[in-house]
Amino acid sequence: MQLAAAALRQLAPGALYFVPGWRTPFKDLQPVPFGARRAMLGQALRAAGLAGRPEVKISSFEAGRRRVVYTYETLEHFGRRHPGAPLYFLLGSDCLDGFRNWRRWRAILKKASLLAGLRPGHALRASVEVPFVPLRGRFPRAASSGLRSALFLGKKPPAVSGAVLAVIEKKGLYLARERRLLERILSPGRFGHSLAVAGLALELAPGLGIPPQKAALAGLLHDCARELPAARVARLVPAKRTAAMRYKEILEKAPVLLHAWAGAGLAREKFGINDREILEAISLHATGAPGMGPLAALIYVCDLAAEGRGFREAALVRRLARLDLAAALRAANYVKLSYAFSGGGWVHPLSVSLWNSFQEKKKG
Numbered sequence: 109m110q111l112a113a114a115a116l117r118q119l120a121p122g123a124l125y126f127v128p129g130w131r132t133p134f135k136d137l138q139p140v141p142f143g144a145r146r147a148m149l150g151q152a153l154r155a156a157g158l159a160g161r162p163e164v165k166i167s168s169f170e171a172g173r174r175r176v177v178y179t180y181e182t183l184e185h186f187g188r189r190h191p192g193a194p195l196y197f198l199l200g201s202d203c204l205d206g207f208r209n210w211r212r213w214r215a216i217l218k219k220a221s222l223l224a225g226l227r228p229g230h231a232l233r234a235s236v237e238v239p240f241v242p243l244r245g246r247f248p249r250a251a252s253s254g255l256r257s258a259l260f261l262g263k264k265p266p267a268v269s270g271a272v273l274a275v276i277e278k279k280g281l282y283l284a285r286e287r288r289l290l291e292r293i294l295s296p297g298r299f300g301h302s303l304a305v306a307g308l309a310l311e312l313a314p315g316l317g318i319p320p321q322k323a324a325l326a327g328l329l330h331d332c333a334r335e336l337p338a339a340r341v342a343r344l345v346p347a348k349r350t351a352a353m354r355y356k357e358i359l360e361k362a363p364v365l366l367h368a369w370a371g372a373g374l375a376r377e378k379f380g381i382n383d384r385e386i387l388e389a390i391s392l393h394a395t396g397a398p399g400m401g402p403l404a405a406l407i408y409v410c411d412l413a414a415e416g417r418g419f420r421e422a423a424l425v426r427r428l429a430r431l432d433l434a435a436a437l438r439a440a441n442y443v444k445l446s447y448a449f450s451g452g453g454w455v456h457p458l459s460v461s462l463w464n465s466f467q468e469k470k471k472g
């Protein structure tokens with residue numbers, strides 16, 4: 109937005125187009141409908157004082173193709189639309205370094221001049237191969253991954269205007285819909301715990317190569333069935349019960365554990381989740397299981413170690429998780445088993461198998 113404002117001042121162009129792509133820039137999200145993105149962009153333009161200027165336009169060219177559209181194609185489109193007019197392509201200096209990896213980058217340079225704004229940490233270096241027109245000013249970069257995490261957790265980052273936040277809320281974007289549904293079925297305390305689990309999962313996910321939206325969803329929903337009446341929980345447990353679940357034994361000895369499997373059922377039914385890894389993470393968050401996938405391991409650790417847990421081991425496991433998730437997984441399992449043994453309770457065989465799998469790995 110700041111780049112656009114500077115370009116308007118410096119070049120006074122006849123037209124300045126914002127061209128949202130077909131896919132959201134947050135690649136792991138479902139594509140947000142163009143209408144919603146245009147509404148958000150419109151609000152951001154208003155906040156930046158650019159709305160209502162006749163030369164500022166939002167183009168549906170890329171979003172309307174329903175496929176990834178390359179920049180050279182977009183420039184061809186605007187070249188046809190404004191024959192004979194000089195075209196400029198606006199970008200931050202951080203994009204110049206990798207520009208030669210762009211699809212048909214030479215074709216881009218033939219069709220348009222690059223208009224580059226200085227981003228901190230990316231000097232505007234003159235280059236024979238990739239010439240550009242420098243934009244006057246400095247343009248701090250909004251940390252998009254931090255923003256996205258904040259939005260997933262329902263926070264209100266100052267970099268996002270109130271009007272944009274209102275659109276996000278109204279359209280249920282960035283998991284606003286899921287959080288709303290969840291808030292209706294959980295007590296405030298449990299909802300807060302779910303946000304804390306999602307927050308820690310979001311913090312750790314990038315280092316593990318896990319898509320942030322998956323981490324956030326699994327964290328938010330892991331306890332979605334925790335406060336439902338027992339009869340509803342029993343109905344939600346998937347009909348295809350595996351032998352490893354020990355359904356009959358759980359019912360008799362530790363029915364509370366059923367909320368994990370029931371949670372996966374509810375996530376599918378009420379929240380429309382079909383992602384196998386998310387459903388696995390919800391199903392196994394209470395017991396753990398040997399061989400569980402990376403997302404399931406992450407949520408198992410985060411459930412035990414999230415902010416707000418009242419036992420002292422939580423903070424220790426949290427610290428460990430930031431250094432070594434595999435070690436944190438072993439520690440979380442140890443803490444859970446220790447509490448179960450000292451309390452004299454029944455321990456689910458999957459939790460014991462998880463412990464045994466660590467010992468076998470040590471030997472192997």
Ligand SMILES: [Fe+2]
Nearest residue numbers: 330331334394
């Ligand atoms: Fe739980």
Ligand SMILES: [Fe+2]
Nearest residue numbers: 301330331411
């Ligand atoms: Fe939990």
